[in-house]
Ligand SMILES: Nc1ncnc2c1ncn2[C@@H]1O[C@H](COP(=O)(O)OP(=O)(O)OP(=O)(O)O)[C@@H](O)[C@H]1O
């Protein structure tokens with residue numbers, strides 16, 4: 001494979017650092033979420049769940065730590081779902097024609113944009129973790145330096161795979177729709193149900209069956225599983241619910257994200273190769 | 279090297295029921311400036327979009343340097359340069375980044391890119407703007423940047439779709455100079471325009487198209503001289519009655535009703551023929567409102583072939599959104 005996708009990536013990054021306002025907002029917003037929402041909810045939920053003791057040998061995790069994984073997931077969702085939107089601008093007012101008319105294979109466009117989105121998401125996730133630890137999130141409890149490194153890499157692997165899937169989805173939507181308004185409506189339609197039917201903010205075991213079913217096909221659930229496993233551990237209690245992840249659970253979660261990314265890659269691939277301009 | 283850079287046979291393109299390009303065939307010869315002249319909606323951009331692989335080739339054949347556009351798409355893509363009708367630029371990149379990006383997505387090696395960028399910025403007089411953001415350039419500078427970009431890969435042919443649309447007269451003249459320069463340095467050019475003067479000034483050969491069809495072709499000179507030495511437009515009280523009166527006159531080759539009035543094509547010098555024409559009409563009892571004697575221009579060629587004028591609407595860059603379709 002040629003390396004022209006790196007050129008697309010290069011341009012994504014130029015634009016990322018060039019729009020100062022957008023850059024600033026994208027870095028501050030997750031921290032703000034964590035601070036306001038996290039701190040507010042933690043004071044409530046921890047007092048509600050304080051009656052349930054943890055079984056022996058299982059660590060008890062405060063709500064702030066629990067929901068930080070959710071904030072990471074939410075940030076990854078938003079950033080990647082809106083990450084392909086630049087393609088809509090390129091199509092209507094920018095250089096999409098130049099790219100489509102060039103001999104560069106068209107999937108390089110989606111790969112370049114995908115890598116750009118993953119980079120932005122990584123930066124945000126790292127910031128959330130650092131900021132979170134500063135305000136008392138107990139990620140990596142009692143981990144050695146090596147364990148922390150493995151934990152971080154594990155989290156990034158999950159976040160990266162998840163983000164790629166949604167970036168390809170976003171690219172597909174942007175290429176297929178004509179106006180900014182319809183794309184935005186589509187994104188809004190997707191984000192809230194995805195977010196609230198996942199285990200990002202609360203346990204899903206007490207959901208009604210139909211909502212549990214939705215939650216099991218929701219990529220966000222698998223991302224959150226992975227993040228909690230690598231950041232907190234394989235066995236912990238939070239909000240009175242015990243979480244125990246086996247290695248198998250985690251492999252299945254990662255596999256689900258890989259499958260999602262592959263399907264979305266192929267969808268975008270198809271969309272790009274059929275795109276014509278009139 | 280073949281004589282023809284582009285060969286088009288029986289090209290047809292339909293949008294639903296609308297036939298935008300209707301069975302067009304032509305060749306573009308190496309080294310020439312070849313132009314499509316036609317009014318809005320004639321099918322110029324549609325033709326270019328098919329020739330540049332942005333629209334599928336629905337019917338007919340197109341080869342570029344012997345490569346079939348359907349089967350050897352990437353060989354075709356790497357041999358052509360394009361300047362689109364609507365501006366296709368990233369406003370937030372700099373001039374250098376714009377060219378660098380282009381060179382990279384066309385897989386040009388680094389040293390080649392650097393040399394080519396220097397050379398082209400000189401050619402289009404944008405050396406001083408290397409680090410400037412595209413959004414800070416004037417309309418004419420943006421056009422020049424697009425021309426430079428189209429030339430980055432030293433294409434066999436450069437497509438220019440309405441290169442001076444929306445530009446002021448002075449800038450248009452400068453762009454013409456750049457186009458002539460580029461051509462002189464050996465690049466074959468395919469130009470579309472709805473400006474008569476542009477086609478006249480720049481082209482080695484012109485194809486006049488209307489409603490997707492080719493209606494006349496030739497060098498600007500032959501197109502005009504085919505209309506005779508001189509021509510006359512008459513506005514009379516009764517064109518129908520005038521027609522037989524003037525066609526009987528020796529030296530009048532043809533008579534035709536157009537939106538500009540009655541068009542007479544003359545085989546002899548108009549100065550000599552005009553008194554006879556006027557007499558004949560007056561003898562026939564028809565009022566003459568105006569008479570115009572002139573050498574044929576491209577405008578007249580167009581009127582002659584279509585019966586109407588090219589509406590020279592105020593130049594506008596298409597604000598209409600580019601539409602993307604899947605099939
Ligand atoms: N995507 C499309 N869908 C439907 N009709 C189209 C589409 N693109 C172009 N057309 C129609 O095809 C015809 C030819 O359009 P085209 O853009 O090729 O004209 P043009 O000669 O380039 O005109 P202009 O001077 O205005 O640029 C027009 O009637 C136009 O409305």
Ligand SMILES: [Mg+2]
Pocket residue numbers: 322323324363439440
């Ligand atoms: Mg056009």
